[in-house]
Amino acid sequence: MNILITGCLGQLGTEMRLQSTAHPTHTFFFTDVIASEGSDVLDITNREEVHAYVRTHRIGLIVNCAAYTNVDKAEEDETTARKLNAFAVENLATTGTKMIHISTDYVFSGNENTPCRESDSVDPRTAYGRTKLEGEQLLLQANPSAIIFRTAWLYSPFGNNFVKTMLRFGREREELRVVYDQIGTPTYACDLATAIFAAIEAEEWHTGVYHFTDEGVCSWFDFTVEILRQSGLKCRVVPILSSEYAYRTPRPHYSVLDKAKVKSTFGIDIPYWTDSLAHCLKRM
Numbered sequence: 001m002n003i004l005i006t007g008c009l010g011q012l013g014t015e016m017r018l019q020s021t022a023h024p025t026h027t028f029f030f031t032d033v034i035a036s037e038g039s040d041v042l043d044i045t046n047r048e049e050v051h052a053y054v055r056t057h058r059i060g061l062i063v064n065c066a067a068y069t070n071v072d073k074a075e076e077d078e079t080t081a082r083k084l085n086a087f088a089v090e091n092l093a094t095t096g097t098k099m100i101h102i103s104t105d106y107v108f109s110g111n112e113n114t115p116c117r118e119s120d121s122v123d124p125r126t127a128y129g130r131t132k133l134e135g136e137q138l139l140l141q142a143n144p145s146a147i148i149f150r151t152a153w154l155y156s157p158f159g160n161n162f163v164k165t166m167l168r169f170g171r172e173r174e175e176l177r178v179v180y181d182q183i184g185t186p187t188y189a190c191d192l193a194t195a196i197f198a199a200i201e202a203e204e205w206h207t208g209v210y211h212f213t214d215e216g217v218c219s220w221f222d223f224t225v226e227i228l229r230q231s232g233l234k235c236r237v238v239p240i241l242s243s244e245y246a247y248r249t250p251r252p253h254y255s256v257l258d259k260a261k262v263k264s265t266f267g268i269d270i271p272y273w274t275d276s277l278a279h280c281l282k283r284m
């Protein structure tokens with residue numbers, strides 16, 4: 001099958017590309033909005049170009065790893081975020097091609113205190129969450145057989161993410177103040193890519209929405225302590241409340257995702273978050 005990976009230069013896109021070599025029965029086409037060796041330029045906000053690319057390359061499956069992921073910037077410029085997180089998803093969906101799309105825990109309010117299931121009511125509180133939810137809805141309207149993976153707290157050795165920021169701060173500063181009242185689960189992009197490949201290689205196509213993060217639960221404070229501990233950095237980490245941090249955009253208080261459905265459907269084991277963190281740090 002010919003598989004198109006959009007946003008291939010991002011965190012998840014890069015992991016998809018690395019793992020694609022283990023799937024030689026497929027032919028992969030990697031694209032992003034800027035030029036890079038081994039990938040094509042494809043701006044997914046341009047419907048004509050998207051449709052032409054899919055037709056020309058006889059694409060049988062699209063894995064959409066492209067998104068507007070800056071939560072604070074999305075709040076300031078929801079229109080641009082919507083173009084990429086919603087309308088561009090519709091551009092891909094209307095090609096009529098099989099599709100795997102990535103969404104987020106931000107579609108929920110973050111005010112619950114039990115792990116969110118796929119069937120729970122959505123209630124986004126941010127521009128990022130709203131535009132990502134619209135993307136899900138437009139996708140399912142145009143292409144009801146799509147697969148959607150909702151994930152959270154994504155990190156990898158590539159691009160910008162929390163792990164890389166904390167490593168930098170941990171080297172530069174003596175003390176870090178990090179919130180302990182926002183609870184979730186980190187997701188190593190490598191593990192998410194493995195789950196996506198499990199969906200691709202499954203004997204049947206399992207349409208639907210799935211929640212995927214690594215196993216376990218922690219706060220951003222716990223995550224930071226573990227990043228520094230595993231890296232041997234001596235910086236002191238002070239737990240603070242969200243009310244003590246000047247957030248530009250509201251953050252979910254609790255965004256743990258229930259992963260029972262993804263595990264039973266695709267028969268996958270998900271690594272514990274500290275083990276995945278160790279794997280990532282070794283590669284950095």
Ligand SMILES: NC(=O)c1ccc[n+]([C@@H]2O[C@H](COP(=O)([O-])OP(=O)(O)OC[C@H]3O[C@@H](n4cnc5c(N)ncnc54)[C@H](OP(=O)(O)O)[C@@H]3O)[C@@H](O)[C@H]2O)c1
Nearest residue numbers: 007009010011012033043044066067102104151152153154
């Ligand atoms: N990061 C997280 O913590 C997180 C949490 C939950 C869910 N997710 C979801 O997981 C998915 C993957 O996230 P990620 O962290 O891997 O994202 P990422 O690193 O920001 O990668 C997204 C890629 O899409 C590219 N892109 C931007 N505009 C484009 C356009 N018009 N056409 C084609 N490509 C374009 C970006 O290029 P530029 O960098 O040049 O803009 C970037 O290479 C996204 O759907 C995201 O919403 C992420």
